[in-house]
Amino acid sequence: MQDQLIPDATLVSSYIKGQESALETLIVRHKQKVYSFIYSKVYDKDVAEDIFQDTFIKVINTLKRGAYNEEGKFLPWVMRISHNLVIDYFRKNNRMPKFDNAGEFSIFSVLSDTSLNAEKSIIKEQVESDVRRLVEELPDDQKEVLLMRIYKDMSFKEISDKTGVSINTALGRMRYALINLRKIIEKHNIVLTN
Secondary structure (H helix, E strand, O other): OOHHHOOHHHHHHHHHOOOHHHHHHHHHHHHHHHHHHHHHHHOOHHHHHHHHHHHHHHHHHHHHHOOOOOOOOHHHHHHHHHHHHHHHHHHHOOOOOOOOOHHHHHHHHHHHOOOOOHHHHHHHHHHHHHHHHHHHOOOHHHHHHHHHHHHOOOOHHHHHHHHOOOHHHHHHHHHHHHHHHHHHHHHOOOOOOO
């Protein structure tokens, strides 16, 4: 029986029963999808490779503990593990956007949500250029804070030091920038999701 014809669930149970090669088949089968997903979030080959390894270490540990019960949905389960590890990576590195109201960040979530195929990547680039154009319509002080925060990944403390305004003022400008962006988006009837 050829490897690609064996369902994931069968390979998982073969591995649990001690057939090591079954796991290798699963990893080879899903490596591209899982790795591409991780890379699309972190944009760093070494970090993506580390998270990929950690994902499968977690997979192995869970399977060996007998704690896997995803009813044959192996890939979505692996993707969820990798997604959680990506979030952990950002948290550890303090690179998650920190807003009291997470909803205010939502118009940018599409920017970091790259997909695995070329069409969506083209759409993503289009959205990014649309958003950059919208950002140009903002008042300079708001635009400055927003660009530092979103595109340069600076903390509000760093923004405050660089612009000479208090952290609260920087936060306020960011908040107004997002509110204004939302208004501009509504005014122009722009659809940012695909």
